[in-house]
Amino acid sequence: MKKHVIGRREKISLPDWGLIMISAKVDTGAYTNAIHCEWVEETEEDGQVVLAFKLLEPEHRLYSGKVIKVKTYTQKKVKNSFGNAELRYKVTTKVVMFDEAFDVEFTLSDRSRMRNAILLGRKMLRGRFLVDVDQTNLSKKHKVAKQ
Secondary structure: OOOEEEOOEEEEEEHHHOEEEEEEEEOOOOOOEEEEEEEEEEEEEOOEEEEEEEEOOOOOOOOOOOOEEEOOOEEEEEEOOOOOEEEEEEEEEEEEEOOEEEEEEEEEEOOOOOOOOEEEOHHHHOOOEEEOOOOOOHHHHHHHHHO
């Protein structure tokens, strides 16, 4: 499989969650992907446990306030950027980059103190991408060049 070169920040799309061309920080030091989540709760619908959550901060330009519900999820112990272990929900969704779609796991996390709402870690990058830290938004430039 050909590896695409990506920059330190990239525009990605998460179509199932209504997020198109949202900025994400590429972090080869992080293992998993993380996305900012301000509100999350487990509820029960029709006898089945469901995870309901809202993504991004209300101030974010792509914030919709839409409640996303998933039936398939897990919990994972993650060391946050401050070195503290915390239990986070882990969900899977489709990511689109370079006109390719693949399923990726994200932990739902409070990234309000971070500059980027989305972090892309090694687990997603491995086998797919090479990182050029001098570049940004190569996936977006690829889309423009193709048209």
